[in-house]
Structure formats: C-alpha cells, structure tokens
Amino acid sequence: MKKILIFGGTGQVGTHLIRMLTKNNYKVSVVTRNIHQKGHKIKIMGNAGFIDLIEVKIFDEEKIRNLFKDADICINLIGILFEKRGGNSFKNIHSVFPSLLAKLCKEYKLSKFIHLSALGIDKAIDSNYAKSKLEGEKKILEYFPLTTILRPSIIYSSSDNFTCNFMTLLNRLPIFPLYYSGQTKFMPIHCSDLTDIIFSIISRNIDTKIIECVGPETMTFKEILQKLLSLIDKKRILLPFPLLMANISAKLFELFPKPLLTQDQLRLLKYDNIISGKYKTNFDIGLPSKKYFENEVKKYCFMWRENGQFSTEKYNIKDSN
Ligand SMILES: NC(=O)c1ccc[n+]([C@@H]2O[C@H](COP(=O)([O-])OP(=O)(O)OC[C@H]3O[C@@H](n4cnc5c(N)ncnc54)[C@H](OP(=O)(O)O)[C@@H]3O)[C@@H](O)[C@H]2O)c1
Numbered sequence: 001m002k003k004i005l006i007f008g009g010t011g012q013v014g015t016h017l018i019r020m021l022t023k024n025n026y027k028v029s030v031v032t033r034n035i036h037q038k039g040h041k042i043k044i045m046g047n048a049g050f051i052d053l054i055e056v057k058i059f060d061e062e063k064i065r066n067l068f069k070d071a072d073i074c075i076n077l078i079g080i081l082f083e084k085r086g087g088n089s090f091k092n093i094h095s096v097f098p099s100l101l102a103k104l105c106k107e108y109k110l111s112k113f114i115h116l117s118a119l120g121i122d123k124a125i126d127s128n129y130a131k132s133k134l135e136g137e138k139k140i141l142e143y144f145p146l147t148t149i150l151r152p153s154i155i156y157s158s159s160d161n162f163t164c165n166f167m168t169l170l171n172r173l174p175i176f177p178l179y180y181s182g183q184t185k186f187m188p189i190h191c192s193d194l195t196d197i198i199f200s201i202i203s204r205n206i207d208t209k210i211i212e213c214v215g216p217e218t219m220t221f222k223e224i225l226q227k228l229l230s231l232i233d234k235k236r237i238l239l240p241f242p243l244l245m246a247n248i249s250a251k252l253f254e255l256f257p258k259p260l261l262t263q264d265q266l267r268l269l270k271y272d273n274i275i276s277g278k279y280k281t282n283f284d285i286g287l288p289s290k291k292y293f294e295n296e297v298k299k300y301c302f303m304w305r306e307n308g309q310f311s312t313e314k315y316n317i318k319d320s321n
Contacts, residue, residue, distance in 0.1 A: 004028045004202070005067055007058070007101065008077030010038040012159050013116065015045060016195045017075070022046025024199070029067060031056050058097055059087065068108040073202060075114045076101055081129070082254075082262045090132035098136045102143035112205075113147040114198060115140055119187075119212055120273045121151070127268040141209060148201050150194070152213040153273050156293070157191035158300035166225065167232055167304040169260075177241035177249075182222025185272040187214035189282075190291035197287045210279045215289045218274055227294055232304040 004021060008014055009030035021028050027050055032038045035055040042053050056063045058078065068074070080093050098115055105113040117133045124130035140147050156163045170176060194213055200206060219227070225238055241249075243266075250266050253259040275281050282289060305311040 002026055002072040002202070003070055005031070005071035005074045006077065007031045007075070008079065008116075009075075010042055011077060012155060012157060012161070012191055013194060013198075014077050015041065015159065016157065016191045017077075017198055018042065018045040018051065020195050020199050021202075022050040024203070026050075026202075028052070029054060029071065031058075031064075031067065033057065059092075059100075061100065064100070065104065068104045068110070071108070071110060073112045073114070074101055074105050074110055075116075075198070077116050079116060079118070079133075081265065082259055083128075084257075090128050091135070094129075094132035095136040095139060099139040099143060102140040102147060105144045105146070110144075111146065112202065113140065113144050114201060115147060115149050117149050117151045119151045119153045119214070120271050120276070122276070122278075124268050124271045127271075128264050129268055137210070145209075146207070148206065148208060149210045150197065150213050151210060151279070152189055152194055153187040153215065154189070155191050155194055156188050156297070160191070162188075163228060163297050163301075166228055167301060170225065170229055170234060170236055171232065171304050173236065175237045175239050176225060177246065178222055178225075178238050179241055179243075179246050179266060179269050180221075181240045182220055182225065182238060184221045184269050185218050185274050186221065186224065187218050187274050188224070188293055189213055189215040189289050190293075190296050193282075193289035193291050197282050200287050206285060208280050208285055211285060212275050212279050212281045213289075214275055214281055214283075215291065215293065217293055219293065221269070224293075228297065228301070231294065231297055231301040233306060 004026050006014060006028055009018055010032050018028055022045060029052040030042055031054050035053055039053050042051060045051060076098050078093060080088060083089050102113055117137050121130040121133045137149050154162055197213055222238060229236055246266055247263060250261045250263045253261050302311045
C-alpha cells in the first residue's frame with residue numbers, strides 16, 4: 001500500500017482526490033493549516049485508517065521533514081489567487097514552498113512528486129501569479145526530476161470558487177462587467193477529470209514532466225457567462241468594461257480581505273488560457289477529459305434557479321458520459 005503525502009488536500013481538488021485515492025486503497029496523509037476548520041470534512045472522505053490529518057505550518061521544516069520519512073509520493077495542491085500579509089506571498093507559496101518539498105522528495109527518496117501549477121503561465125509575463133508559478137516549476141524540476149507538473153485550465157465542480165461564485169454574482173447583479181470584452185479563451189476541466197489524471201499518473205507511473213490539463217471545449221469568458229445565465233435561467237446585461245475602470249475597481253476590491261478581482265488577476269485575464277502546443281496535454285497521453293461544461297454545471301446549478309431545489313430542471317439532467 002503506497003503512502004501519499006498531500007499538501008493543500010482540503011481544497012477543491014484535494015477533496016475529490018482523497019476520495020479517489022482512499023477508495024483505491026492508497027493511504028493518505030493530508031496536511032492542513034487548521035485541523036479544526038477542515039478536519040471534519042476530510043475525515044469522512046475514506047475508510048478508517050486510510051486518512052491521517054496533520055496540522056502543520058507550511059514553513060515548519062522540522063515537522064514537514066518528519067512527514068516525508070514514511071511517504072512514497074508527495075502531491076502539492078497549495079495555491080493562492082491573491083497575496084496576503086504574513087508570508088502569504090506568491091513567491092513563498094508558489095516557489096519557495098514547492099522547492100522545499102522537491103528538495104525533501106529527493107532527500108527522502110520518494111518515487112514521485114506531483115505539483116499543480118497553472119495553464120498559460122509562460123505567456124502571462126506581467127502577472128506576478130504566473131511568474132511565481134513558473135519560477136516554482138523551474139526550481140522543482142531542477143531539484144527533483146521525478147516530478148510531474150500539471151498545468152490545468154480553470155477547474156470547476158460543485159465545490160469550486162468559479163462557477164459557484166459567478167452564479168451567485170449573476171443572480172444578484174443586473175449588469176455584469178466583461179473584461180477584455182469577454183474574449184479571453186478558457187478550456188475548463190471538471191475536477192473529477194483532473195483527479196482521474198492525477199490518479200493515472202500514480203497508478204500507471206506516467207513520467208511526463210509537464211502536462212497541460214484541459215477539458216474538451218474551448219470557450220470565451222463571455223460564452224461561459226452566457227452558459228451560466230442560461231443554466232440558472234436569468235437574463236443579465238453583459239457589459240464590456242473599459243480597462244481603466246476595471247483597474248480602478250480591482251484596486252478597490254483589493255481593500256477587502258477576499259477580493260473579487262485584483263489588478264494581477266486582471267493582467268492574467270488578458271491572456272488566453274488554452275493549450276500552448278509546446279507541452280503534452282492530458283489528451284496526448286491517453287487521458288481525455290470526458291465531462292462537458294454545461295452538462296456538469298446543470299447537475300448543481302439548480303440552487304441558483306428560481307425555486308431552488310424545487311426547480312423542475314433539477315430532475316432533467318442528461319448524463320455526459
Ligand atoms: N481552481 C482552479 O481553477 C485552478 C486553476 C489552475 C490551477 N490551479 C491550482 O491547482 C491547485 C489546487 O487548486 P484548488 O482549486 O484545489 O485550490 P483551493 O481549493 O484553493 O485549495 C488549496 C488548499 O491550499 C491550502 N492553502 C491555501 N492558501 C494557503 C496558504 N497561504 N498557505 C498554506 N496553505 C494554503 C488550503 O488548505 P488548508 O486551508 O487546509 O491549509 C487549501 O485547501 C492550486 O495550486 C491552484 O493554484 C487551480
């Protein structure tokens with residue numbers, strides 16, 4: 001039974017992944033910053049004895065070292081979209097910390113390190129998020145060549161911060177801003193398609209260094225919003241927003257603890273989030289995504305529709321497979 005050490009396992013990808021790994025008899029150790037806040041959700045993801053939950057500060061090297069002593073594989077799912085005080089900078093989270101993990105993977109002779117990065121980071125040269133992810137990737141590959149880096153496009157599921165947030169906002173706002181006229185392209189991947197990829201990398205010992213992970217469709221930001229509006233059966237004005245106004249609003253949002261949009265995210269949004277043609281994709285390595293955006297969101301969007309759980313649409317779902 002292989003032992004898998006997961007950092008950032010309490011998030012969207014982590015919770016899907018833990019369920020899949022424990023169901024397939026892998027033993028997982030999940031590291032969290034706050035066991036009281038996240039413990040209850042993780043403990044029920046697998047049978048007794050298959051999940052260890054450990055509270056560690058991510059720069060407590062001594063404690064982290066101990067966790068590596070009996071691990072076979074390490075997975076890093078920690079990532080942030082905006083910087084906060086107290087060490088939560090892009091550099092620390094996306095570069096310094098993953099480099100430490102890669103060094104420890106080497107020192108303790110692990111068989112694999114899987115690291116979640118992001119799609120399109122080499123093009124987005126003026127985004128600090130992208131720069132830090134790219135710097136992290138370079139250092140990891142230098143320290144531990146047995147690494148596989150996954151670069152997903154937007155990841156969606158019923159527990160995401162993407163479709164769920166947008167459906168909430170679209171519900172409440174009569175007018176919705178379109179940055180860059182909503183023409184930025186994305187290839188959203190369903191979270192379970194992504195965890196299937198991670199699982200296959202482990203179980204089939206795939207050793208590709210960088211894999212771009214995308215869904216089967218390419219959609220512009222405007223098309224995504226239009227699909228969400230149609231799914232929740234709402235009509236809203238999608239208004240192209242001048243860049244100057246967008247920047248001013250992002251500056252204002254940054255004053256809040258959880259900003260809806262930051263200036264760095266605005267810069268990132270300028271670049272299409274699609275495959276580069278330079279790296280292998282999940283399709284190239286025989287792991288195609290099977291889930292289609294509209295079919296999947298339809299399964300959980302009913303709570304944003306008129307009548308919520310009593311919406312007739314809830315019971316009218318086509319299976320995507
Ligand atoms: N979601 C997307 O659309 C998307 C797209 C491209 C790439 N990615 C990348 O994919 C990975 C997983 O994404 P996800 O959606 O599962 O992320 P998520 O839901 O935000 O979860 C990430 C986990 O990281 C931990 N974390 C967050 N901030 C931290 C900090 N400052 N210090 C230490 N730990 C911290 C949290 O665990 P605790 O609170 O338990 O400590 C959290 O559960 C990330 O690296 C992300 O950058 C995501």
